[in-house]
Each structure stands twice: as C-alpha cells, then as structure tokens.
Amino acid sequence: MSAPPWIWALLGSIGLxxxxxxxxxxxxxxxxxVVVSAAFLAVVALGQTFVVATGNGAVDxxxxxxxxxxxxxxxxxxxxxxxxxxxxxxxxxxxGAGVGLVNALAVTWxxxxxxxxxxxxxxxxxxxxxVYNRSFTTFTISPLLTFVASGRVLGVPVILVLLxxxxxxxxxxxxxxxxxxxxxAAGQNPQAAHLAGVRLGPxxxxxxxxxxxxxxxxxxxxxxxxxxxxxxxxxxxLLQSVGAVVVGGTSILGGRATMLGSLLGSLFLVMAxxxxxxxxxxxxxxxxxxxxxxxxxxxxxxxxPHRGRGQFGS
Numbered sequence: 001m002s003a004p005p006w007i008w009a010l011l012g013s014i015g016l017x018x019x020x021x022x023x024x025x026x027x028x029x030x031x032x033x034v035v036v037s038a039a040f041l042a043v044v045a046l047g048q049t050f051v052v053a054t055g056n057g058a059v060d061x062x063x064x065x066x067x068x069x070x071x072x073x074x075x076x077x078x079x080x081x082x083x084x085x086x087x088x089x090x091x092x093x094x095x096g097a098g099v100g101l102v103n104a105l106a107v108t109w110x111x112x113x114x115x116x117x118x119x120x121x122x123x124x125x126x127x128x129x130x131v132y133n134r135s136f137t138t139f140t141i142s143p144l145l146t147f148v149a150s151g152r153v154l155g156v157p158v159i160l161v162l163l164x165x166x167x168x169x170x171x172x173x174x175x176x177x178x179x180x181x182x183x184x185a186a187g188q189n190p191q192a193a194h195l196a197g198v199r200l201g202p203x204x205x206x207x208x209x210x211x212x213x214x215x216x217x218x219x220x221x222x223x224x225x226x227x228x229x230x231x232x233x234x235x236x237x238l239l240q241s242v243g244a245v246v247v248g249g250t251s252i253l254g255g256r257a258t259m260l261g262s263l264l265g266s267l268f269l270v271m272a273x274x275x276x277x278x279x280x281x282x283x284x285x286x287x288x289x290x291x292x293x294x295x296x297x298x299x300x301x302x303x304x305p306h307r308g309r310g311q312f313g314s
Contacts, residue, residue, distance in 0.1 A: 004261075005261055006248050009264040013264060013267045016268070016271040016274075019275055020271070035267065037270050038266045038269075038271070039160055039162075040225065041244060041266040042262065043214055044241040045241050046166055046170045046263075047210050048242060048245050050207035050208075050210045050211055051208060052242070052251075052252060053250060053257035054254055055188065055190070057253070059114060060208060060211045061119040062212070062215075063234065064236075065123075066122075066125065066215040066216055069095060069125050071223035073132075074088040074219065075136075076088075076137075077091055078145065085144055085145060089220055092217070093213055096215055098212070099125065102121055103121055106118075139227065139228040141228065148162065150224065163263075167260070167263055179203060184254075184256070188254060188256075189255070219234060240266075244266040248268075249265075272289070
C-alpha cells in the first residue's frame, strides 16, 4: 500500500518544527503562531488546488493581484464599520468571481494557456490597483473582521475554524459532487471526459471561479490581519500557493487532488520560511533553500514511487 501523497509535506513540517526548536528559544512552542500564519496561505491554496486539478500544468497566477485589489476594495468600502461588512465582502467576492470567470473564458473559449492568461489578467488587475491606490484613504478595520482574522474562541483562533470549514467544503465539492468528479476526470484525460459527456468548458470554468473567490476572501482577511491594504500585499502568494498545492500531493498533471495535502503544504512552506528567519539566513539564500525544499519534497512525493515508469510516471 503506497503512502498518501501528503505524507512528505507532513514529515517535512514536523522536521522543520523540530529544527526550529533546536536552534531557537521556545521554538517548539511556536507552532500555533505558524499555523495561524499558514491559514491565510491555505485559503488561497484551496482555490489553487481546483485549478491545478484541471491538468496540463494549469495554475492561477492572478491570485496575488486578486488578493491585493480585494483588500483595497473591502477596506475602503467597509471603512471600519461592521454594518458595511456585508457590502465590502460582497464586492470583494464579486471581484474574485468575476476575475475567475474572465480567466476561465480566456482559457476555455480563447484557448490561451492558463499560465499566460492568468498572468495577463493579473497584470491588468495590478494596474487597476495602482490607479485605485491614488484615492485610497481608509485604514480603519471593522472590529468583527478583525475578530475573524485575529481573534480566538476558547483559545482556538477563529481563522483556523473558518479554514477548517472551507477545507471541508472544498473537499466535499471535489470528491462528493458531480462537478468535482467531472473536474478530476477532465484533468486526468480531457478527451475521454468529453467522450463520456463532460462539458469541459463549464466544468473547468468553475475551478477558476472558485480560485478567484477564495483569493478574494484571503485578501479581505489579510487586510484585517495587517491593518489595511498596501501594494504587493498578495505578492508572496504567487508561487507559494502553487508550491503548497503540489508539495501537498496534488498532481501538477491533473486528475489527482487533495485538500488535506494543500493545508499541509501551506504549513510546510510557512514553517520553512519561519525557520530560515529564525536562523537569520539572508533573504536570497532563503529563496534558494525554500525552492530546494519544494523540489526535494516533490521528488520524494512523485519521483521515487514511479521510477521505471517513464519521465512523469503513470
């Protein structure tokens, strides 16, 4: 019986936690803070999982721009008032869904490769954010939104409860609904899925819409966490969201996805960054080490079990 695809992300997280405890005072007790930080990445990674599951190396590179623009829109609209929270959240989620739909149309209707399509849309959103930033004047955060992003109930961070709910919903949608099963089938073999009656356009489009929605939600939550919005707020999530998904065991070739793996992959990457910061490694070296760790975990997860089966396994 083969190991679950997320096992290497779990073992990597445990190893880094131990390393953090050995080289920093109180490091073993810092896991709770790291988990909370990883929760924001995990929200984005859950949406990215749907896109990666569509196969052919598809990723959504517009998520950092969605995060940043959503944070600006939500912060300005809510203006620190709880009664305006539904309006601000609705606008942000509407932007996320709309951008996801544009990405989907570019990929499924125009036939543009996902990496190029989502990157181009991201550049457009970045320009829109630069224009919007000129009139941005609000830095007050809604108390209720602050509670969701940073508060605790019975000692449990609220953001973790929200993440668990989102992860369960995402796992159910992917594995228990007709759409989710069709999405996995399309990612594994689009021609066979089409012959089996799967409508590829609407099925694949749903993945980009979900990714946009969750990226927008992450932007709103991050705005509360950092106390407002600023340019490049979502920049760290460009490749980290993809890395968390594939390190967690979702196949970059499509057809296999695990939401638990995306959660563990997010924890692994944030734990890696925290450990390197604690060791005071130069920022450039941190990037090199982080990339090396991702490659190592990917090699263990998808390389070793498939030796002798061709370049990418079977």
